[in-house]
Amino acid sequence: MCIYTYSRHEDEIDLCRLEMRSFFGCDTETTILESPLKLDPNRSPFIKERIDVIYEGESLKEIVTQVEGLKLSKTFKVLFIKHSDGYTSQKVGFEERRNIERKVGLRIQGKADLQNPDVLFGIIKVNERWIFGEYFEGEAVWFKHQQKPQNYSTALSTRVARAVVNIAAPNPVGVKVIDPCCGIGTVLIEALSMGIDIVGSDLNPLVLPGARKNIAFFGYDTEVTLRDIRFVEGKYDVAIIDMPYNLCSVLDEKEQLEMLQSARNFARKVVVLTIEEIDSLITKARFDIVDRCVAKKGTFMRQVIVCQ
Structure with a gap:
């Protein structure tokens, strides 16, 4: 015990x-x-x-x-x-x-x-x-990752990102993970620091050099590609999707549904982070919600939704 x-x-x-x-x-x-x-x-x-x-x-x-x-x-x-x-x-x-x-x-x-x-x-x-x-x-490994050279205003905190990775892959042996909206690479870094097999992609060409620089800064390495989530190929055990929400990334319901439907095609499990109510879209994408929580930071709240 x-x-x-x-x-x-x-x-x-x-x-x-x-x-x-x-x-x-x-x-x-x-x-x-x-x-x-x-x-x-x-x-x-x-x-x-x-x-x-x-x-x-x-x-x-x-x-x-x-x-x-x-x-x-x-x-x-x-x-x-x-x-x-x-x-x-x-x-x-x-x-x-x-x-x-x-x-x-x-x-x-x-x-x-x-x-x-x-x-x-x-x-x-x-x-x-x-x-x-x-x-x-325990050692606060996540705390060291706060000092990454490139930052992004809407990126997850390293502490939340680490918890989300654990929620997505609690038993990571033999598990393939993808972050198809990886942004500046915060989730990728936390996963790689735990020895998890993860790759990343994003459709924004401006953030990918920063993601690659951040990953290399801590001595890690993985594939980070320029790619729309709708064109992800291959099969993964789990995907971590932080739904875009800033002023430059406003998505309507149709686009959000397309993202989730695409994930259904390449991942058997998805952990979704969202500031909006998207339960109906998750259901339309043929996922079942199996667990959830709210991650807070003051008045700002993200839902963390585990889907299978």
């Missing part, structure tokens, strides 16, 4: 929960999720850390007793994990946290190293249970 802790802004809760459902098949209103699935915490822009459960008990004393059987040839460090639900929401003080870490660490048979340990362990209280396990901290 694994314990995941989450950090998300109030505006991101809906998007975060859709990502949870995509990964784990369930979600939670809290900042703690338990699952047998072992997921790299770097995948999600919302996951802070993962603890792989080794011992659990109703009291800290039980944990202290259990770790006495843990023998290590590597150096280690024990961390008390704070989270905003339950026990730690009661503002456990610094000295108490350090005391808990010492109590547990002193019972482990091995050499502690507080600076550069080979193994990190976490101790956390969840739903009246104490849990001890190996600890893995």
